[in-house]
Amino acid sequence: MQKVRFGIVGVGGMGTVHARYLLTGKVRHAELTAVCDIDPNRLKPFAALPTFAHSADLIRSGLLDAVLIATPHYDHTTIGIDALQQGLHVLTEKPISVHKADGERLLAAHTNCRQVFGAMFNQRTDPYYQKIRQLVQSGELGAVQRIQWTITDWYRTEAYYATGGWRATWRGEGGGVLLNQATHNLDLFQWMFGMPTQVRAICRFGRYHDIEVEDDVTALLEYANGATATFITSTGETPGTNRLEVAADRGRLVYENNRLEFIRNAVPAGEFSRTSTESYAQPRRTRQEFTFPNHGGQHVAILQNFTDAILDGAPLLAPAAEGIGAVELANAMLWSSLTGRVVDLPLDSAGFAAQLAQLIAAARPVQATGAKNIAEARPYLIEVQTN
Numbered sequence: 001m002q003k004v005r006f007g008i009v010g011v012g013g014m015g016t017v018h019a020r021y022l023l024t025g026k027v028r029h030a031e032l033t034a035v036c037d038i039d040p041n042r043l044k045p046f047a048a049l050p051t052f053a054h055s056a057d058l059i060r061s062g063l064l065d066a067v068l069i070a071t072p073h074y075d076h077t078t079i080g081i082d083a084l085q086q087g088l089h090v091l092t093e094k095p096i097s098v099h100k101a102d103g104e105r106l107l108a109a110h111t112n113c114r115q116v117f118g119a120m121f122n123q124r125t126d127p128y129y130q131k132i133r134q135l136v137q138s139g140e141l142g143a144v145q146r147i148q149w150t151i152t153d154w155y156r157t158e159a160y161y162a163t164g165g166w167r168a169t170w171r172g173e174g175g176g177v178l179l180n181q182a183t184h185n186l187d188l189f190q191w192m193f194g195m196p197t198q199v200r201a202i203c204r205f206g207r208y209h210d211i212e213v214e215d216d217v218t219a220l221l222e223y224a225n226g227a228t229a230t231f232i233t234s235t236g237e238t239p240g241t242n243r244l245e246v247a248a249d250r251g252r253l254v255y256e257n258n259r260l261e262f263i264r265n266a267v268p269a270g271e272f273s274r275t276s277t278e279s280y281a282q283p284r285r286t287r288q289e290f291t292f293p294n295h296g297g298q299h300v301a302i303l304q305n306f307t308d309a310i311l312d313g314a315p316l317l318a319p320a321a322e323g324i325g326a327v328e329l330a331n332a333m334l335w336s337s338l339t340g341r342v343v344d345l346p347l348d349s350a351g352f353a354a355q356l357a358q359l360i361a362a363a364r365p366v367q368a369t370g371a372k373n374i375a376e377a378r379p380y381l382i383e384v385q386t387n
């Protein structure tokens with residue numbers, strides 16, 4: 001294979017952006033050969049390509065090697081399973097599924113290790129998060145004591161939610177800020193620090209917006225080694241914050257405002273405490289700052305890495321299998337808040353699915369989607385297609 005032939009399912013906001021990257025040659029050795037959307041209006045800009053109204057027909061068209069799923073969340077599972085069963089490589093948008101039981105079904109369909117199955121966790125390409133992960137996982141930071149991540153710079157207006165359709169509904173989206181915006185951060189969290197063993201959380205539903213799902217979350221996590229973490233997110237605060245602080249035996253990391261600071265203890269905190277003969281002494285410290293010119297290649301880098309994985313066997317930056325961690329954390333936070341209980345991990349996936357079914361049963365009907373939010377990208381695409 002010289003070039004990977006991509007088909008995109010769902011050419012709304014994000015699918016259109018991915019299409020543009022592929023059509024303008026941003027991804028080496030990759031081409032867009034067909035698209036699919038249930039909304040015929042969204043297919044119009046792609047008239048120069050074969051288009052499909054049903055994902056099953058696109059998947060069976062013989063026109064693709066890989067499918068990129070950019071539909072609302074619930075369909076990631078069903079379309080992903082179909083594409084995997086038909087032998088295609090699959091790249092799914094985040095989250096890989098709405099709830100853990102769906103994620104398990106989806107991952108179980110990936111039985112052929114020659115099929116590449118990735119997830120669009122574009123923030124994994126950010127060198128700041130890569131550096132934090134390396135400092136934690138190499139042991140350079142020592143045993144982690146406490147993590148605090150306030151990630152509230154996901155502000156969204158009422159107009160964003162008022163576009164209607166699947167967004168911010170239990171039936172259409174399956175959750176709010178945890179599943180949509182902060183799913184990136186939950187993925188990074190477990191990618192950098194691993195999974196906790198217990199979760200408790202307070203979620204506020206429609207605190208800032210006229211929506212039924214959560215738009216404000218404060219969670220407390222506990223790790224097997226006794227480390228604790230707070231995770232705070234919201235779509236209602238502006239100016240928002242993105243501040244990640246990690247206290248560890250060998251020092252402290254703070255990431256905020258595009259700066260990563262590492263204050264390193266010359267002697268680890270635990271050892272110093274045991275060996276110092278002075279009551280109020282502290283270890284000597286050195287300060288290091290990491291800055292990077294940008295936040296990495298983001299979506300294009302994930303598309304490139306996925307393509308390279310198919311053509312050359314490059315290791316995936318974001319395997320879909322790892323995407324279940326973010327789903328599990330989001331589900332656990334929601335469940336804890338709804339029940340007022342501490343939720344043990346690994347999560348009881350069937351139990352949470354039953355809880356979600358109750359929320360759906362009591363939910364408002366989903367309104368028709370407003371398509372206005374994606375209009376700007378369209379004329380540009382038409383130009384590219386006709387050239």
Ligand SMILES: NC(=O)c1ccc[n+]([C@@H]2O[C@H](COP(=O)([O-])OP(=O)(O)OC[C@H]3O[C@@H](n4cnc5c(N)ncnc54)[C@H](O)[C@@H]3O)[C@@H](O)[C@H]2O)c1
Nearest residue numbers: 010011012013014015037038039042070071073075093094
């Ligand atoms: N990685 C990122 O940075 C990022 C950013 C935005 C959105 N997303 C993800 O992309 C996905 C889509 O979000 P969006 O904002 O583009 O939504 P959107 O509503 O703008 O687009 C979704 C499109 O999917 C189509 N669709 C729905 N069901 C379908 C089906 N069964 N088959 C074919 N087409 C179908 C809709 O008609 C619509 O055109 C979501 O999973 C979202 O989380 C990711």
